[in-house]
Amino acid sequence: MWNFLKGLVYPFFAASLGLGFFSDYTKGGATTDFEEVNQVPKTVRQNPGIYRSHYAWFTRNFPGGK
Amino acid sequence: MSELSCPNCGAPVPIINKASVYAVCSSCKTLSLKKDVNLEKIGTAGELADDHSIIQLGTQGNYRGTPFRVIGRIQLKFELGFWNEWHLMEGDGSSAWLGEAQGSYYYTKLNVGIPTDKIPNLEGDEDPIVIASGRRERITPGDSFYLGENWTLKEIMKATCIGGEGELPIGFQTGYEAVLLDLASEDGLFGTLDYSESPALLFSGNFSTLEELNLTGLRQEEVAYNQTQIPAKSIECKGCGASLNQFSPDFSKSLACEYCGSVMDTESDDLKIIAKFDQVSRDNVLLPLGTPIKLPNFPESKVIGVLRKSTEVDDETYTWTDYLLRYRGGYAWLNENGDNWTYFEPLAGVPKWAPGLKRIFQKRSYKWFANSDSNTDFALGEFYWKVSAGEKAQLEDFISPPYMISSERTDKELFWSKGVFIPFDTMKSAVPLDTASKLRKPEIVGVCEPNPFKIRLKRNLWVAATLTAVFLVFQVYGCIKAKNQIVYEGKFKYVQTSTPNAEIGSSNFRDNSFVTDVFELKGSANENVEIQIEAPNIDNKYIFFSAALINEDTDTAYDTSIETSYYHGVDDGESWSEGSRSDSKSLAEIPPGRYYLRLESQSDFPEGWGSVYNVKIIRDVMSPAPFFLFSIFLWLPLIYTFFRSYSFESKRV
Numbered sequence: 001m002w003n004f005l006k007g008l009v010y011p012f013f014a015a016s017l018g019l020g021f022f023s024d025y026t027k028g029g030a031t032t033d034f035e036e037v038n039q040v041p042k043t044v045r046q047n048p049g050i051y052r053s054h055y056a057w058f059t060r061n062f063p064g065g066k
Numbered sequence: 067m068s069e070l071s072c073p074n075c076g077a078p079v080p081i082i083n084k085a086s087v088y089a090v091c092s093s094c095k096t097l098s099l100k101k102d103v104n105l106e107k108i109g110t111a112g113e114l115a116d117d118h119s120i121i122q123l124g125t126q127g128n129y130r131g132t133p134f135r136v137i138g139r140i141q142l143k144f145e146l147g148f149w150n151e152w153h154l155m156e157g158d159g160s161s162a163w164l165g166e167a168q169g170s171y172y173y174t175k176l177n178v179g180i181p182t183d184k185i186p187n188l189e190g191d192e193d194p195i196v197i198a199s200g201r202r203e204r205i206t207p208g209d210s211f212y213l214g215e216n217w218t219l220k221e222i223m224k225a226t227c228i229g230g231e232g233e234l235p236i237g238f239q240t241g242y243e244a245v246l247l248d249l250a251s252e253d254g255l256f257g258t259l260d261y262s263e264s265p266a267l268l269f270s271g272n273f274s275t276l277e278e279l280n281l282t283g284l285r286q287e288e289v290a291y292n293q294t295q296i297p298a299k300s301i302e303c304k305g306c307g308a309s310l311n312q313f314s315p316d317f318s319k320s321l322a323c324e325y326c327g328s329v330m331d332t333e334s335d336d337l338k339i340i341a342k343f344d345q346v347s348r349d350n351v352l353l354p355l356g357t358p359i360k361l362p363n364f365p366e367s368k369v370i371g372v373l374r375k376s377t378e379v380d381d382e383t384y385t386w387t388d389y390l391l392r393y394r395g396g397y398a399w400l401n402e403n404g405d406n407w408t409y410f411e412p413l414a415g416v417p418k419w420a421p422g423l424k425r426i427f428q429k430r431s432y433k434w435f436a437n438s439d440s441n442t443d444f445a446l447g448e449f450y451w452k453v454s455a456g457e458k459a460q461l462e463d464f465i466s467p468p469y470m471i472s473s474e475r476t477d478k479e480l481f482w483s484k485g486v487f488i489p490f491d492t493m494k495s496a497v498p499l500d501t502a503s504k505l506r507k508p509e510i511v512g513v514c515e516p517n518p519f520k521i522r523l524k525r526n527l528w529v530a531a532t533l534t535a536v537f538l539v540f541q542v543y544g545c546i547k548a549k550n551q552i553v554y555e556g557k558f559k560y561v562q563t564s565t566p567n568a569e570i571g572s573s574n575f576r577d578n579s580f581v582t583d584v585f586e587l588k589g590s591a592n593e594n595v596e597i598q599i600e601a602p603n604i605d606n607k608y609i610f611f612s613a614a615l616i617n618e619d620t621d622t623a624y625d626t627s628i629e630t631s632y633y634h635g636v637d638d639g640e641s642w643s644e645g646s647r648s649d650s651k652s653l654a655e656i657p658p659g660r661y662y663l664r665l666e667s668q669s670d671f672p673e674g675w676g677s678v679y680n681v682k683i684i685r686d687v688m689s690p691a692p693f694f695l696f697s698i699f700l701w702l703p704l705i706y707t708f709f710r711s712y713s714f715e716s717k718r719v
Contacts, residue, residue, distance in 0.1 A: 003518055010526045010703055018533050021696040025540050028594030029692045030652035034626040040614075042621060048579040048664050051614065051623065 073107040083155040086233035112229035112240035117148040118316040122285040133157040138232030142225040174271030207480035217249035218416040221479040254415040273414035314392045318448035341454040343444040367391035371447035377438040406512030413482035432464035470514035511717040519711035544688040554585040554683035561676035579666035591657040596687040600648035601630040601679040614664040
């Protein structure tokens with residue numbers, strides 16, 4: 001019984017990978033990690049420095065700019 | 067049918083087959099030669115031994131569509147006991163023979179297709195030397211002959227004629243001795259070279275089961291088909307006087323006392339002692355004599371004999387135990403080796419050789435496993451041959467877990483058997499509770515124990531291959547379906563305005579961020595966007611971009627980073643390079659709308675220096691990355707399983 005259950009580990013793993021791939025495929029097959037930020041200042045177009053889009057570990061602050 | 071008179075006593079002697087030449091009178095056992103319409107006495111047939119055969123004169127059958135009737139018999143005695151050659155008259159009047167020994171049946175016919183000069187001559191009875199094609203060679207089981215077929219010699223035996231009955235196509239003399247060579251072909255045929263005549267006669271045909279013969283008119287119908295058990299017989303040991311049970315008196319030929327090791331010939335009325343084992347130990351005899359065995363898919367049987375065997379490999383002695391099982395209509399062996407159990411059945415024929423040290427039997431390929439010598443250390447119980455102390459044999463094993471085939475070769479015989487691995491739990495449930503409680507769980511891997519990792523590996527390979535194929539189909543379909551629509555293209559120039567490598571946001575960093583023109587992303591919300599940046603002239607430098615794709619209407623930004631860095635050089639005479647002048651990022655599920663890209667860059671260019679770069683934004687791209695990523699993860703565990711499987715195989719003993 002235990003052997004039988006152990007034998008199921010890989011099929012479950014493969015199935016989860018399959019679901020992951022399929023899910024990814026429906027999203028356009030993109031694996032890039034990106035961050036979605038809402039309510040960025042409307043003035044970014046006139047003053048790009050007001051929004052620091054620093055990816056990931058950089059501190060984001062909105063008030064800066066030239 | 068004609069009826070002649072016995073020339074000795076005048077009793078009627080029926081002649082069923084016109085082709086019969088010899089007849090034995092059932093009243094006075096006179097053997098007569100048929101001459102026209104008379105019989106001429108040529109001798110007297112000896113008394114036939116009661117060998118518990120279920121066949122008798124008049125028994126009818128049908129073998130593979132050929133009806134036959136038993137009309138005569140010659141009974142012979144050989145090392146293993148009695149053996150009958152039943153003379154059959156087939157439906158068309160032709161003659162055939164049904165050999166019967168140890169519950170096995172052989173349907174053969176005289177093979178007249180072989181030129182007599184091709185049939186090898188024989189010299190000597192005990193140690194026969196075959197003379198074929200002018201060469202003299204000592205023969206041993208396992209040798210090959212070509213006589214219309216490729217035959218392998220299975221057994222050399224010397225038979226003594228006990229007597230005969232009924233009608234026969236050949237004459238015989240009670241007490242005559244003849245060397246017989248039993249042959250088997252790789253195609254499952256059976257043959258006998260009978261040296262009672264010169265040149266020898268070749269009889270060839272097939273191994274047969276009792277069921278295949280479709281017999282009627284049997285002597286003991288109830289024994290054959292009605293499951294009536296012949297009762298056990300009580301025997302007093304001639305060596306120590308102990309009371310012993312003979313569980314299968316119809317089958318066994320010798321009985322080894324479990325107390326003193328004396329082996330008695332159970333065919334002789336006076337139970338003559340024929341051998342003696344010096345050491346008798348019932349330690350580690352896990353299945354006592356008489357233990358009933360109920361293994362799934364095998365007939366119910368009983369342990370009637372126990373053999374302890376050993377072999378020496380590299381000065382180390384390995385021992386194992388063989389339990390002889392008897393069931394109605396046959397016998398089998400249960401082998402216990404390191405607490406692993408294997409059920410063996412006798413194998414008709416000789417498995418074929420195949421390239422790569424393999425044998426093929428019933429379309430299954432068996433890999434060579436081991437060669438060894440075996441010595442019989444002691445025996446308990448009864449056996450179908452006259453067991454003796456110190457019997458030696460050469461063993462050869464081929465495995466295809468859970469099955470294995472083994473050959474056991476002595477000077478006189480080559481015996482093939484097929485085994486199947488019995489899992490510990492199955493074995494425990496096959497014996498009575500008190501016996502099961504003494505069985506030990508094996509700590510070593512059995513010779514033909516199925517490798518769970520191999521089974522798993524095979525299945526996982528199948529799962530991985532199937533899933534990879536599915537991934538590939540989706541990938542190819544995705545590539546075909548992708549729009550690859552370029553929604554924005556721009557050419558910019560990066561010029562270093564800060565101290566090189568200044569951190570974004572630090573005091574010596576001068577902000578150089580800018581935004582592109584607005585562009586429109588069409589399509590559905592689950593389509594992706596790919597941002598590509600290429601700096602074609604960058605050389606031993608990098609430009610890092612913090613990128614934000616910003617929706618002008620919703621003020622939502624999608625932040626990512628892109629780096630173009632290309633370095634190269636020569637170290638110790640070897641050129642190297644790393645990085646790439648271009649990079650791209652795909653952002654999944656970007657809703658349609660009006661967007662612009664905000665870029666902020668950082669580099670190791672000196673102040674005032676820089677490079678041109680191109681920016682491209684593409685809607686709905688199918689990237690190959692997920693396919694490769696998932697495939698790698700999918701196949702990685704198989705490497706682990708492969709090594710576990712390999713490790714299991716190396717522990718097989």
